[in-house]
Amino acid sequence: MCGIVGYVGKRQAAPVLVEGLSKLEYRGYDSAGVAIINDGNLNVTKCKGRLKNLENELNRNPVAGSIGIGHTRWATHGQPSNFNSHPHCNEKGTISVVHNGIIENYIELREWLTGKGHKFLSETDTEVIPHLIDYFYEGDLLDAVIKTIKKIEGSYAIGVVSSLEPDKLIAVRKDSPLIVGLGKDEYFIASDIPAVLNYTRDIYLLEDNEFVVINKEGVELLSANKEKIERDIYHVTWNADAAEKGGYEHFMLKEIHEQPKVIKDTMTSRVMPGKPITLDDIKITKEQIQNIDKIYIVACGTAYHAGIVGKYVIEKLAKIPVEVEVASEFRYREPLINKNTLMMVISQSGETADTLAALRETKALGARVLAVTNVVGSTVSREADDVLYTWAGPEIAVASTKAYETQLVAMYIIALFFAENKNILSKEQIEILKEEILNIPEKVNKVLENEKSIKNFASKVYEYKDMFFLGRGLDYAVAMEGSLKLKETSYIHSEAYAGGELKHGPIALIEDGTAVVTIATQDYLFEKMVSNIKEVKTRGAKVLALAMEGSSNVEKTADEVIYIPQVNSLFAPLLAVIPLQLLAYYTSVKKGCDVDKPRNLAKSVTVE
Numbered sequence: 001m002c003g004i005v006g007y008v009g010k011r012q013a014a015p016v017l018v019e020g021l022s023k024l025e026y027r028g029y030d031s032a033g034v035a036i037i038n039d040g041n042l043n044v045t046k047c048k049g050r051l052k053n054l055e056n057e058l059n060r061n062p063v064a065g066s067i068g069i070g071h072t073r074w075a076t077h078g079q080p081s082n083f084n085s086h087p088h089c090n091e092k093g094t095i096s097v098v099h100n101g102i103i104e105n106y107i108e109l110r111e112w113l114t115g116k117g118h119k120f121l122s123e124t125d126t127e128v129i130p131h132l133i134d135y136f137y138e139g140d141l142l143d144a145v146i147k148t149i150k151k152i153e154g155s156y157a158i159g160v161v162s163s164l165e166p167d168k169l170i171a172v173r174k175d176s177p178l179i180v181g182l183g184k185d186e187y188f189i190a191s192d193i194p195a196v197l198n199y200t201r202d203i204y205l206l207e208d209n210e211f212v213v214i215n216k217e218g219v220e221l222l223s224a225n226k227e228k229i230e231r232d233i234y235h236v237t238w239n240a241d242a243a244e245k246g247g248y249e250h251f252m253l254k255e256i257h258e259q260p261k262v263i264k265d266t267m268t269s270r271v272m273p274g275k276p277i278t279l280d281d282i283k284i285t286k287e288q289i290q291n292i293d294k295i296y297i298v299a300c301g302t303a304y305h306a307g308i309v310g311k312y313v314i315e316k317l318a319k320i321p322v323e324v325e326v327a328s329e330f331r332y333r334e335p336l337i338n339k340n341t342l343m344m345v346i347s348q349s350g351e352t353a354d355t356l357a358a359l360r361e362t363k364a365l366g367a368r369v370l371a372v373t374n375v376v377g378s379t380v381s382r383e384a385d386d387v388l389y390t391w392a393g394p395e396i397a398v399a400s401t402k403a404y405e406t407q408l409v410a411m412y413i414i415a416l417f418f419a420e421n422k423n424i425l426s427k428e429q430i431e432i433l434k435e436e437i438l439n440i441p442e443k444v445n446k447v448l449e450n451e452k453s454i455k456n457f458a459s460k461v462y463e464y465k466d467m468f469f470l471g472r473g474l475d476y477a478v479a480m481e482g483s484l485k486l487k488e489t490s491y492i493h494s495e496a497y498a499g500g501e502l503k504h505g506p507i508a509l510i511e512d513g514t515a516v517v518t519i520a521t522q523d524y525l526f527e528k529m530v531s532n533i534k535e536v537k538t539r540g541a542k543v544l545a546l547a548m549e550g551s552s553n554v555e556k557t558a559d560e561v562i563y564i565p566q567v568n569s570l571f572a573p574l575l576a577v578i579p580l581q582l583l584a585y586y587t588s589v590k591k592g593c594d595v596d597k598p599r600n601l602a603k604s605v606t607v608e
């Protein structure tokens with residue numbers, strides 16, 4: 001997990017690389033560095049800590065040159081340090097490499113190279129790459145990179161520059177994302193599109209095992225046999241501003257507020273009154289849908305929580321049994337899969353290593369894979385049989401909010417699509433449900449109007465050490481997401497429990513002043529939740545309740561109540577999660593935490 005960039009053009013490379021890295025800090029931010037070629041010399045500058053440290057260092061000791069590579073790191077092999085920061089070089093300092101991914105056989109390669117007299121400076125897996133390129137170099141950098149790639153196992157997006165061939169940048173990818181930006185007389189490589197958007201909107205999306213050779217004359221895409229590859233240019237239509245904060249103090253808050261829009265975007269041309277659900281991207285046939293005997297939903301973190309909501313709605317509307325599992329567990333067991341099993345993976349980034357591995361395992365067993373992802377051209381989207389894109393736009397805050405919301409929308413759309421194709425619900429029933437979901441963006445706006453009361457509650461509980469989230473049915477799924485959001489952004493220990501489980505142990509933790517957030521939006525479970533609120537109140541808990549407008553007797557039991565607008569309770573998660581996102585946000589701000597980049601976390605977990 002890391003971000004890489006590269007530049008070849010007429011500008012000074014250093015500011016372009018640093019600016020690109022600033023858009024990739026969400027991929028990792030424990031150290032950063034650049035390698036720039038000037039007058040045939042290779043200069044490397046790298047620093048532990050945030051990108052700002054590198055920027056300051058480059059201000060103190062400017063590096064000229066218009067060809068270079070850069071890296072922002074999230075440590076895997078070797079703790080964050082100047083030595084372990086990228087770029088890494090060969091001993092002579094003539095070859096420099098940035099890498100995102102993991103070289104799995106690096107120990108073996110390191111021993112082999114050490115036996116041949118090579119000396120290593122870092123603890124990283126990456127350092128074997130420039131040493132291998134050095135070992136194989138016989139006058140052609142591309143040949144040496146190709147030979148190196150044949151030796152290494154694992155995942156990688158790699159950028160290489162060398163003073164031996166000072167006009168060239170070479171890049172290659174396998175299982176880690178990489179794009180090429182095509183400007184006017186200038187070219188870029190990057191782990192993600194926002195890094196190049198200030199310069200160009202024309203992009204090549206690289207596939208696995210493709211090599212890129214860039215010099216001032218242009219870009220060549222080549223196979224490992226050096227055969228030319230033709231690729232259509234992908235023109236980015238979303239705005240560069242979309243990746244900026246847009247006036248909000250943090251990306252997380254901006255992204256919370258973008259939710260009404262992104263819900264609409266995700267439904268546009270798919271959910272229309274009077275028309276069947278239209279999923280153009282999905283090729284699965286009516287007959288295949290009718291034959292599905294089981295669905296596995298596999299994902300990680302927040303995406304997994306969206307999957308739990310998916311289970312409820314798909315089973316309820318489409319009457320297909322669904323199992324939901326975290327990808328890191330699923331990939332290492334032997335799930336019962338046959339040709340009538342549908343695998344659904346959910347991944348905002350489309351690059352999560354465990355999710356991708358689970359997808360591959362399942363495909364190998366012959367099941368069809370439907371991916372729900374936010375990133376066009378991501379590895380998950382390319383490897384799945386069908387893709388339903390969530391149109392959340394770039395999500396920069398590490399804590400997922402708008403992507404989760406659109407993943408929920410995707411779950412509802414898929415459930416309705418299957419229900420329609422299986423003739424489970426009548427046209428009238430489907431129209432009523434469509435109307436409900438089409439009204440959600442307006443209702444989310446109403447929930448956002450409650451921001452002040454949530455901010456106020458956060459200011460009362462931000463110093464608490466523990467917080468509990470309780471819910472039943474779909475509210476339990478929302479409680480899990482609320483709890484994850486709070487712990488990752490504010491570092492408060494929190495747990496989510498199904499209300500009915502309380503008496504089976506967790507109630508022992510409730511004492512005077514324990515903060516408990518209860519979610520009570522499911523009409524058929526409402527009275528049960530009120531009993532749970534009473535149980536924790538009796539033991540001294542401070543309770544914030546989330547309930548639907550009209551359920552006023554909750555006020556008699558909870559300390560504070562946040563109401564969400566009336567909605568069919570099947571769709572309540574789309575509204576109920578918003579106050580919980582805001583609670584996490586304001587608690588984090590009040591505690592002075594790094595809201596958009598919480599400690600120890602990275603946006604996209606591209607290693608196991």
Ligand code: M6R
Pocket residue numbers: 300301302303346347348349350351352355398399400401488601603604605
């Ligand atoms: O990109 P993905 O949706 O596959 O990422 C999955 C998780 O890593 C992600 O949801 C993570 O849990 C977020 N930090 C949650 O806010």
